[in-house]
Amino acid sequence: MPELKRHAGVQDSHEGSKSSYPPPARVQGKDGHPKPHIGPDFAAYKAEWEKSVGPDADKWWGQKARECLDWFSDFKTVFAGGFEAGDIQWFPEGTLNAAYNCVDRHYYKNPDKVAIIYEADEPSDSREITYRELFHEVCRVANVLRSWGVKRGDAVSVYLPMTWQAVVAFLACARIGAVHSAVFAGFSAESLRDRVNDCECKVLITTDEGRRGGKTIATKAIVDAALAQCPLIEKVLVLRRTGSKVPMTEGRDFWWDEEAEKLSSYSVCEHMNSEDPLFILYTSGSTGKPKGVVHSTAGYLLGGYLTVKYVFDLHPDDRFACMADVGWITGHTYIVYGPLCLGVTTTVFESTPVYPTASRYWDAVDKWKLTQLYTAPTAIRLLRRMGEDAVKNHDLSSLRVLGTVGEPINPEAWHWYNDHAGRGQCAIVDTYWMTETGSHMVTPLPGAIATKPGSATFPFFGVDVDILDPTNGKVLEGGDVEGVLAAKRPWPAIARTIYRDHKRYLETYMKPYPGYFFFGDGAARDEDGYLWIKGRVDDVINVSGHRLSTAEVESALILHKGVSETAVVGCPDELTGQAVYAFVQMKPEFDIKATSVDALTKELAIQVRKVIGPFAAPKRIFLVSDLPKTRSGKIMRRILRKICSKEADSLGDLSSMEKPEIVDSLTDQVYKAMGWK
Template sequence: MCRSRRWATGWRECAPAVAGRGRMPVMGAYQREYDRAANDPEGFWADAAQALDWTRPPRRILDATRAPFTRWFPDAELNTCANALDRHVAAGRGDALALIYDSPVTDTVRRFTFAELTDEVARAAGALAALGVGRGDRVIIYLPMIPAAVVSMLACARLGAVHSVVFGGFAAAELAARMDDAQAKVVVSASCGIEPTRLVAYKPILDEAIALAAHAPAATLIVQRDRQRCSMVAGRDHDWDAALAAAAPHPPVPVAATDPLYILYTSGTTGRPKGIVRDNGGHGVALTWSMGTIYGVRAGDVMWAASDVGWAVGHSYAVYAPLLAGAATVLYEGKPVGTPDAGAFWRVVAEHGVNVLFTAPTAIRAIKKEDPAGALVRGYDRSSLRALFLAGERLDPATYDWAVATLGIPVIDNYWQTETGWPICANPIGLEPLPTRAGSPTVPMPGYDVRVLDPAGQPVPAGTEGAICLRLPLPPGTLPTLWEDDDRYVASYLSAFDGYYLTGDGGYVDADGYLFVLGRTDDVINVAGHRLSTGSMEAVLAAHPAVAECAVVGVADALKGQVPRGLVVVKTGVEIGPDALAAELVARVRAEIGPVAAFQRVDVVAALPKTRSGKILRRTMREIADGRSPAVPPTIEDATVLDALRPVLTAAP
């Protein structure tokens, strides 16, 4: 395991131990804020809530009468879109920059002021309202990284409707499942997405998904792109440009702070997808607070979260948080490399005066692979860039070291999840920059009580590995439940340890309170920052008529963090060549889950290693594939099966 400890200058003495978390350093402003949030959470978040405009200000801050289903600001009312846009215009900042669209794949740059973006969003809200969308209705957004993606998200918020953004890499079956679960009234999509070397036809995928869905949407809004236009279904499909041109601007609709703002489905789920719910009030308060405190971004700054809006980072820090703070946000339709080269990120930073860049370690690894000496980095003026934040997967020390040495600015890991919506642990540079340590996302943020527990639910000593958990109640901005499934919310997150939220990650806290995250404890793997379930891939493999049983494990990859590897056992009597079967299985996963899974290798094996109770030893196989030498579990049914698999698992890709 990684036990890398990087001491920085300026480290100070430590306070007495905090139970289960090791010692917390005496850190001035950070420690005062952390302690205040822990000792007086209602007072702390009541003060934070004053940064927003409320149509009915909160008088009650926390409602715990239905614990564990706690609710923040239960008696308050607001509109998230009005807080992200209208209030800045009303404050005289209508001419300030709000959105920068930079698309190297179409050689396009567009800039929107707050006034211009407000007008565009108001007309989009009017277009959706004309299609019957109102408060509480659900809208699926299936778009590439174009302005319509941001506009349609904010337009839904303006109406009090609930949006659910689906990443464009997902296949028709995944899209249909989300349509059915959300019972979407309208889908907003585009004719195509544009990649560096190809076009991705979105509309045929959408048409197939609608045909598969049991609850088909009544209407669609389609952005026709010049590179590839699509055919339209009369009476169902509506042109985006024409609809907005004909629409009357719609005013913001006040909603309860506890009303849902969006549903974000965790990727690669099997069966009914798991819809993370984000409320309006807690979301707005937490994100606004995080911008100044964690990221050091304030009104007039430029923030670039280089994440697709289909993911949690894209929701929180490419759309809502910068606009709530009055900052400009960059929407980038391109890649870290290949559009046109590994200097693409630094060009965007230089041309748009980016102050804070937030991306995934995978992007930095890709840039490092193509430009190891940093020659392209030095070719651009990066003087505006104050910090690089990295999240979405584990930040390995080698990538951290390269970024620090090459950029010469703070490189800050931060740890959070789709479920939490904002960082659990980070370095709060806007409040008090702390010493960093390679391999650690630094310390818990105010509002989060992070504990590392043993299997019995007891806090473990500092430096001891265990399950990373969050003591309830969770702070504002985190999920209050799953979409229409309270029971599944409890079963998935709250049932393992009484009084705790289970992150599903394992790790340890060192003697000074720094968290080290070592990896997932369930079947979710991280492919280039995308959380994907190996269980969903196994379901696809198992559906093949030649497959008797299978397993998918996430294997460490220098570029993507992890990639899935499939192992299948063929049914007796089935005659199919291993190469032909592997090709069919890879094609099936690509068709049913999407190319985002990066599923490229399947090995046909004689048997899978199991415990005597029949559990497949996935973790053991993963550790062998990663080059480690795990202890053979004493419960293994037949150790010779594992021995036979070692050459397969350790073979070069």
């Protein structure tokens, strides 16, 4: 590849760093490591990508579908439909079963292979689960559901914490053709109630209690409060996680172990059509009403299989660890369906990155000899904040690929991850995708693509994207352009609809730019063709005609030695159209008393002016003790934007917020500073 230049919009502060990082030896088949699936250079990626989007793309996809998945009956058509009506179909005549592809075929081939590493909240409780054990438990729970009258097409709610049995619950539903609707086990009773009622479930699967970070969560109590207003629920299956005594409603609530042991450890798989729904997953919307995103069976499975294989360069003996929660799409695709469909060992991580110590991730890598680690920039920033001592004394030589997910990673966190977790020997894959895409859209391939800190690099196979002018929808050609990101063609794992609201699906994703799928994100392409995700379109700030990404300003602020985390939003301004407002959280060890607040905020503003330019300097900087985040760690910038726009009385859906109580304190702080009542 040609020498790569740094993208002007992202500051790379790493001392002596290069503008790009070629694939390291560990993912180039050297030093005893396996050869990469795609490599050894960019040309290998480009040749395969062109096959996947070219005139013979259907042939490419058909071949992959037959190679990667086991079918009960073959398909004749590879693809039909399109964006205009949202009538997308992949492999429509084919039949298969997701549980068979994720469990049975691997159980028959190698029953004693480890399927799941269960890294429990208390490290001493951790254990491994083989494909044999997983197969029998999935069959038993499938038989329980069948005995309760659950049929193919019925929805089953799953409200489970990060136990390995959450994987069983998903696959038991898939085995009998039921549609699982997982609700993150940190949601409130009201949020659970709304999701259960929306998809009209009659059965819910939960646990007595949950464990996370040394704390006990009253899961069953939350369920009981929710079900008081869920008239359709007839049966509740309750897992014994802690063994504590919890209320059980006679005739409705039943213990998982007691019901499962009564029934056979074999259960026949339903033959599902390729386009039959596999699951519904609710994602919060700015309107205040969560969207039930519906994913199909074959297309979604294929997307998970291919991306987990190529993006993480997974090989048969690898031990893959995605540290997300199964309640979110990352957990669905990269804990459950992707790794298990491929037949590798996956990880269910029940705890937090800092319990019982800040070495928890690295202890797990050493203990289980993990080969890939996939986590969020929020977790990386947290670990960076904890210092290097927690990681430096660990043998992390088993790792080959380190991944990030959830938001663009700022260069400072990227370099910390690369230097201290990867020790300069692992590929870093910054993956861009979302609930609605089902699997990765833009991402490096570790053995083929040189990486740039902060860039998601290039589209995955079958993903063909344009950058469009947001005002007129025209395609922006060449490098050094910035606009909105949109896909030209459907891919197999794309969501098929929003549950009971196909009109909303079309209006949100297909109508803004006809002929395209609109991701809702801004993006830039540099002169080397690398893609830089700029955040949600409403996270792009236009200051006096200068388009600024919130990520750019945040990256500039975090270069300050005392800054731990920051969130930037744009708000209406009479003079400049929009103004930059920054919320800054300082590191615990930073002595804020050593300087005045005014001096510190001035210093931070100068930092932004120096890195980006005077036009980017925040109009207001608020020093805060905490930031509003979802339970998966994403900063909820829309909340900050509403507060700064004097719209704190219309914040929309807060059900996914980790600490709703901080909203009032943030509102008081901003309103007081602005002189508002």
